[in-house]
């Protein structure tokens with residue numbers, strides 16, 4: 198992501214269509230195509246166009262108030278905040294004091310011209326005062342930093358927790374919703390300290406800028422009033438300030454909405470080749486395929502073809518900006534900024550007696566105008582970004598209230614008297630159809646079936662037929678588009694989600710390995726119930742004990758360490774560091790480098806760990822803690838070898854007791870023969886259902902595929 202200025206307006210509504218030439222300006226920068234929204238605010242109309250924006254921000258103000266209240270109750274933050282405000286206010290006053298000293302110097306010069314005498318003590322006092330001002334700026338800036346550090350860390354910690362909680366509670370369709378994703382994104386600011394701290398800083402800077410302007414203006418008016426050329430000086434100051442502001446603004450304001458892409462296939466290919474040789478993942482193929490020379494030749498050819506424009510977007514943009522800066526307007530600006538000097542020279546010719554004082558006034562004026570321009574510019578800039586920040590803060594607080602799309606039910610669904618039910622849970626699908634939120638296609642169409650308590654049901658079907666979807670709907674990750682699902686005769690939409698999920702255990706086909714230790718990965722199957730012995734038992738049942746023993750840190754091993762090691766300039770002989778392999782490709786890339794942080798296991802080994810987690814949840818907890826009555830397994834044996842698969846099914850059968858079990862599989866055999874109910878699903882529809890024998894007798898698709906697989910096995 199671009200580290201420069203952020204676009205200062207919050208993302209608006211509507212869409213950005215690069216092909217719409219009425220609204221979007223297209224330019225070509227080297228290999229890049231830049232599309233910029235033609236925005237009215239580009240033509241400088243600051244005040245009226247901003248009113249609408251400000252009104253929008255106004256409804257974010259209550260959130261700022263809430264933020265301040267939240268920050269004030271954090272440990273010591275009220276004191277720190279008061280100190281921070283005090284130091285900021287003091288720093289804001291320094292320029293005016295410094296200006297006042299400059300004016301005093303002017304008076305001394307004036308007196309000297311008139312009387313040919315200098316009050317030396319007064320002069321030293323003033324000079325001392327100016328030096329003190331310079332020192333004060335440094336000291337105050339340092340103090341501000343010292344106070345800000347603990348403050349920003351605490352604010353950041355507080356809001357990290359806030360965001361964590363807001364995210365952890367989101368359900369799947371809500372989390373996948375792009376508008377929700379955008380809202381989440383806004384709650385992280387580019388500065389890295391979160392929108393809350395950014396806003397605090399902006400409020401402080403805004404206040405200090407206003408103070409600076411008012412105090413400087415007061416001093417300036419007081420000083421210039423006593424000058425014979427007062428009105429002339431003031432008008433020149435205003436003109437010059439405006440010109441400077443406008444010319445600076447031209448460079449500072451980026452178009453609000455823009456996009457850049459490259460359609461240069463040679464450049465894209467070049468970048469692809471670069472990644473290919475830089476990434477360890479592909480090294481095996483490069484070496485085995487003897488691709489080194491070929492790749493270099495390709496790269497050389499492309500590099501020659503694309504030429505000097507083979508630059509990333511920001512480099513290209515900088516290049517073009519440098520060229521733009523040579524425009525006529527920049528020359529004009531340079532000339533205009535010389536005007537005061539010319540005006541005063543002419544004046545001096547006219548009234549030679551006023552030369553020293555005019556020059557001194559001119560100097561004072563120039564110094565002030567400079568400071569003034571930047572302060573003013575800052576103020577306008579800050580009100581802009583402050584508006585955007587208000588809306589970010591609003592989003593930050595609103596993520597707490599994002600409603601989950603799968604609405605919670607109200608009825609309890611726990612075992613009566615906290616006892617584990619002896620029998621499993623029954624499941625019924627009644628005319629269920631379902632489309633994923635992001636898709637127009639039905640993943641399930643009019644599916645109806647009933648699994649009685651304690652039955653073993655296997656759903657078979659080809660890839661993409663809808664097997665996993667059935668399991669996801671039972672766990673209420675999504676709600677059916679049409680029809681209803683019942684567990685123990687009760688509509689799952691009426692049941693409390695936490696209760697429902699507590700009584701179901703699911704092993705997903707696309708299970709993921711959490712970036713935590715193996716121990717945590719297993720324990721999270723049922724964290725409240727977990728202890729070392731139970732985790733070990735779950736690992737044994739999942740067939741993962743041998744794999745874990747092989748690992749350097751056993752149960753405490755992180756397969757994906759979420760925190761990277763950083764190192765630089767390692768001698769080439771250092772193969773491992775902190776027990777992990779040193780990644781030289783990354784060391785080469787930059788100074789301090791993130792290190793390789795994965796320990797690889799095979800697909801089957803990973804699956805055993807995932808199965809152990811499921812055992813932790815469903816089987817180990819035979820006592821009342823979990824009360825699981827329904828086990829859902831989505832292709833649990835897909836990556837297991839036949840012996841491991843056989844063992845797994847044996848253990849599952851022995852341990853499941855009376856619980857209802859539902860498997861999805863596209864392998865026929867071991868499991869399907871033992872099933873009480875088989876559902877053969879094809880193209881989103883349940884086409885056949887019954888026991889293995891019944892379906893063989895029926896001689897339909899199931900029988901056909903069964904015979905195909907049996908033949909393959911026998912031949």
Ligand SMILES: Nc1ncnc2c1ncn2[C@@H]1O[C@H](COP(=O)(O)OP(=O)(O)OP(=O)(O)O)[C@@H](O)[C@H]1O
Pocket residue numbers: 633634635636639640658659660661662663664665666667706861863
């Ligand atoms: N998150 C999703 N968003 C949109 N479409 C999806 C999503 N997940 C699955 N689908 C689509 O829904 C249909 C059914 O998918 P499902 O995962 O239930 O099939 P499956 O029978 O389990 O397949 P496999 O044997 O490959 O696991 C497929 O067409 C798939 O592309």
